[in-house]
Amino acid sequence: MSTTVIGISDRVEAAPTLRWPSVPKLGVAAVFTVWLIASLWSVVSLRLNLATFVDSVGNAVDFVSRIFPLDFPPLGELARMTGQTLAIVTCATALSVALSVPVSLAAARNTNRHGWLRLGMRAVIVVTRALPEIVLAIVFLRLFGLGPAAGILALGIHSVGMVGKMYADAIEDTAAGPRDALRAAGATWSQQLTGGVLPQAMPAFIATALHRFDINLRASVLLGYVGVGGIGMELSLAMKTLNYRRGIALALLIVGLCVVIEMISGAVRAAMLGNPAPKRASRWSRLRRRVADASGGWVDGGAVASNADARYPISPPWSAGRVLRFGYFGVTAAILVVSVLGADIDVSRMAEGVATMWSTLRLFVPPSTGGIGGELVAQLLVTVQIALAATFLGLLLAVPIGVLAARNVAPSQGVARFFRIVIVVVRGIPDLIFAIIFIVITGLGAPAGALALAVGAVGLLGKLIADSLEESDVRVQQAVAAAGATRGQVFVAATVRQCAPALAAHVFYQLDVNIRAATLLGVVGAGGIGFYLTNAARVLQFDVVTMIVLMVFAVVLAVEGLAIWIRRALS
Template sequence: MTVLLPPRPREREPEARTVPRPSLTSIGVTVVLAAWLLASLWSVASLKINVATFADSLGNAADFVSRIFPLDYPPLGEILTMTGQTLAIVTCATALSVILSALVSLAAARNTTPGTPLRWAARATVVVTRAIPEIVLAILFLRLFGLGAVAGILALGIHSVGMVGKMYADAIEDTDAGPRDALRAAGATWWQQVVGGVFPQALPAFVATALHRFDINLRASVILGYVGVSGIGMELSLAMKTMNYPRGMALALFVVALCVVIELISGAVRRSLLGDRAPKRRGLRERVLSARGGWVENGSAAKVDGPVAMRTPGGDYRISPPWTGERIRRTLYLGATVLALAAATWGSDIDLSRLAEGITSLPRTLDLFFPPGTGGIWDELLVQLLVTVQIALAATLLGLLLAVPIGILAARNVAPTPGVAKFFRIVIVVVRGIPDLIFAIIFIVVTGLGATAGALALSVGAVGLLGKLIADSLEETDVSVQQAVSAGGASRSQVFAAATLRQSAPALVAHLFYQLDVNIRAATLLGVVGAGGIGFYLMNAARVLQFDVVTTIVLMIFAVVMAVEGIAMWMRRAMS
């Protein structure tokens, strides 16, 4: 007898989980972003940045416009003299930063100084010089060397090491090890390996960074005029302090035009020297032979990307680079650079005796800054430091709201037409060319002294930097992913949200915190002209010779900047 048993019920297979469980890192990133957003919204509300504030300022804006016309430009001779002084200071400062950064970057790069205390000391130097505002260095050097160009050159040059040194170190670490290994195998010393195998590869990045830093130093030199550095900035500060608005705004517009023109020239020079194409990767044999200057095949000269090796009648090889159009152009650029440096050194009118006297008095001057003191206003300094952070947070949020649409429309792979992308790229260049100080002066006159003017000035200025970074990040996304999404029938907006934006999200978050870092330092500088925050107390302490209070304020700013930079570094690692 056969007994039929009912079929056993099939065990239910667990459903596949389509959404991964959030990791602790992703939760941490979300918490940090939420905290930034809440703090930024709180800062906007605390600074009373709203429609009512703008409405109340309309009358001031109309009155200000009526008071600046007609513009009062100085005579042509005075303008040329001021421009020459400013460009001389900026040129010498940039050259100084290049020299110092080249040395610091060799010590900071892993492939040239691996695992030694010297490398960590060099990295610390880069961080410290970047965190200390240039105006603080200017106050120190003005005390040492008096009014004039020397203080501005040293302040801008040393502060620039923070950016230029880091970029140079990264460029050195990105070089190919092949040429240097070939030189080492041939018996070359460490310095010969660096000169022959490292610097030639990093030179394009060195040139591009130096030209970019020149643009930044030109804009920064304007605000140094408020503490006594000669040039256009000093004349602008005198005009605004005496409420000579026709002269002040005329100089401000001239500064804007000068910065935009210099940036356009700098960009053209970068493109002419470096081109728009990335260097082609070559095989090991080509890299090694190119590093040695070329090679000979079958007894004749072979064309390579560099010098050509020729056989002499005696049987030896001599390096004889041909005078191609590219070499002639680069030689002309080099000659023009040397002449510009010579003219800038002469135009700076550096008093060597005063320089030597200042260096001799350095220990005595440093005693004025140490130990740090509070001047009896510690509580007020803490409050103003919080205001400075609020300015930076509010400016970053408002700047993001302004920069996102502009950056999207400036990206060639996202903009509706190439013409639209080009137009918004021009907008970004123009805004980048306007120093934050100019925006601050305008908003101070319109909204009055205080933190509101500083936040609005930095938010508009953020369009130049943040808009460019957003556009570049969108253009660097993988086009094949976008094409795959589009082939599936997605619309243009769906492709942007699902492919382009998703790929660039980590970079956009990194840019956001970088802008916050920049805004904290910039908010300190704008406080010097009355745009709120701790910078106002920094300037007052310097004016009444309370240099111990200056040191305390610098340490407070340094601590905040280091905290923000630490969060930014963690965010970049977490989202990479």
């Protein structure tokens, strides 16, 4: 009898209980419901429907007939503008790295114990990320005139927002052991950084710099529309004069250049970084030997050979790998020198601009609506509508592509590789190129901007979805499959369920990106507040420029804060 009672008790205790969702998760569900309703409203409001596409078929056919044969510039001119673009991007990326290293060291918790300074540096990172590069270019063009200097400074300072954040995160992720060992051996703060922190973070530093180079290459095209040199300026001149043969030829050149640079940077990352795990182990081993020598040959209570023992040299040997890495850095330094010379920066003009800096900056304050405050608010709403519609439509396009690009979900490895290539190709095409094509087909306005960003979202959102699916725990999927679930059931119940928090965060990250991009695409007539931004700059209403930047900045911060809250609520 007692045994039976115990069995019943066990069954009662094991019975599942009804649990209501937590308050944060209910809040996330409410936020996504509002986002979905707002996105559908934006799609309807911008008239992104089948009728719009049908009406644009004639324009598309006419556009195709007007771009052939393509008119590529002469080879010498092509080499000149390509070299100038690459020089601007290289110098800008190097400038961002030089600025980001001290900023990230001051922003990381393990290298700076002063809370007020960390907060200040984090604020610098947020502000530089939120300031559009085109606004910085407008400021620097006013200071230093037309030319590459404005583009280098604009891209370099704006890049601190991403590079500084990634560097700070990489520094905080470093192991404390090497630095603690150096501190115990009496090393100074700078020696601790150079010997125990920076070597660990170096792989992430290199990968981030190369990734930022790709992004800056795409952004440099847009800056050509405000007077920065290179291919972007030639493209803007061709499109403004309706020379579509030359314009599309230059657009294809930009696409090819972006894809090639992305492939080269990927190969360079793999060659320079290799397998990071063995490198970290070898650095730690060399560090222990250095500390052992400084402390008389004793580490962790055990004796190790001193510097006198030739088997434990203080400096690592010049192996083939070390020589190759040294060669890579030498080539990088040479490329940087050539880029600085090729950018042809007018130093005297820059000196004049620095002398008049404060008088120029005073033109931007205090901010003013210029008597069109109502119109600015309306156009800001249009910009948000463009971003909402583009994120929603982009999600519809990116989900199937991202799913088929995930190696653990795709029907075969060949299918996964094909869709990975599709994602790489789409990522290699700047949003500006998509915007130009849709403007010609659908006409000026917000629909062109929304469609351009929707297609462009396949590159970023598709990659994020594929990566999240591949990072899911395979053991959970195998357990569900072992219980007799079909392939579709395994995908929904195991794979998607694990990735749901990350996928939710990706949607709002894409919305954040699209709000910034929608502002910039207004420069070429793709609707929204970006048109008023460039217009104000052209008529020298710099106080209006400041007001528009502050309005966009407020919206971006709100979306970014919402995305952070969603990630925490779902974690």
